[in-house]
Amino acid sequence: MTDKALIIHQAVKDRGSARVLDHIDLTLAPGERVALLGHNGAGKSTLIKSILGLTRIDSGSIRIGDAAPGSAQARRDIAYLPEAVSFHPALTGREQLTLFARLSGERPDVPGLLERVGLADAMDRRIGTYSKGMRQRLGLAQVLLGKPRVALLDEPTSGLDPISRQDLYAIIDELAGQGAAVLIASHALTEVEARTDRIAILRKGVKVADDTLANLSALAGLPIRLRVRARENADALAARLGGSRVNGASVELLCDPADKMTALRSIAAMGEAVVDVDMTPPRLEDLYRHYAKETLQ
């Protein structure tokens, strides 16, 4: 028995001459929420399909608890939301979810689940009439069937409006609260920022980062961005602060996290010349750019 929900060890996958996964190590504990970030073609979906057993890896190992990918046990333990999920258009939401419930051997409250994801009114309509967001919600409902040990969500926010996204995060928290390890593949960087315990970044099949957001920021040493609005002469202000003028009235400067207070004190010392200050800490987007573009050598 292992106490980890998902263990990926040195996973390698080649497609022709291209290496899609290059010695990937990734471990998820029960209840942990991990974001898997990367550009299109970075290997996120391939990694997820390898965990599902739909694609075979060439070397290395993947374990879902103690089970091998694609084994009956592993398929019972994993819940999966594919990217751009789709269903047979002739079925209704209720019929489709009932099929999945019977395939998984569970006896859940199907109407209750559909209500939970906001499809109460549409459950007896054909899926062909659903919007993209509604199909995504139906996809989420099938993730909640049973009690998965591992939940793999591939681009779960695509097609969802902001309110549905809040629902999605609630569902992710609920899954994690039940003890499922949740792996969320995403481009939507800002969204996963506060919602995950850990962030792993893939770049061309190589895992280039795997840590908490705070640690990743510290390691990258990315600057804080300060934007100062001048009362009248922005050029003069730019000259005194050592920043650059970005539009008619504002000056932007970058400073190291350690020098933040010094910079703020010098701005405050200018008194009436400054109208407003905006401070932007490094965002996941910056981090992502830093780790994803960094050359390997």
Add this chain to the structure above:
Amino acid sequence: MTRFLAVAQTEMLILRRNRWLLVATLIMVLFALALTFAGSAPTGTLGVDMLTVSVASMTTLSVYLAPLLALMISFDAVAGDMDRGSLPLLLSYPAGRGEILLGKFAAHLAALAFAMTVGFGTAGAVAAWLGGAGPESLMALLRLILTSILLGASFLALGYLLSATARGSAAAAGLSAGLWLVFVVLYDLGLLGAVVMDKGGTFTQSVFPWVMVANPADAFRLWNIAATEGVAMASGMTGAAQALPVWAAPASLLIWPVLGLLLARAAFRRVEP
């Protein structure tokens, strides 16, 4: 078991909802009735009842129609899910690929059986009512329905094989049309050509019947013809049937669905969605 049933029930629901069941049944009824009325002329000259003639006509019809209807449902079975993108999710559930395929097969076969039974049954009833029927011609009708279902099963399985091999739904449809053409039309033309070239030599006498019965469509024809003298007379084709043991045609029709399903499962297992 419940998984197999769940797939079968859902598939049946889809066939009913997209009107496939209705359309297929309608096609069968219309064609069978049309042939029964059109073929009712030679009753007097041959001295058989009208149901016998009707069964002979419908046998010819079924050789074309049963494979066509079967392929029309089955070509999309795997390729359709792949094109829609719903296959990865389905395969992430704990149902085996063989189980999924068998579930679809059960539903498709049931739909086909329904269309065949209603179509041939209606035409047979009309023929019996108009021109009489006997125990032998009733047996012939039953045999026609049963063998048509088996013929359909063969082509359902072959359709799944193509569906799991082809890249996408459109390619699978094209391959299915090709398969139909080869098995139902070109195969016989080729054999005919070979027999003509051979001029009654060893090929015609010993090899030809076996090559013929290896094709499920021909096996279907042979089974129906060999079994009933009246049908054989009405269709005017007895030579090949007499050259073969009685079990040859039934064996061919029973082996094809099983073989096709095994091949389809092997192909489906290799699919990486």
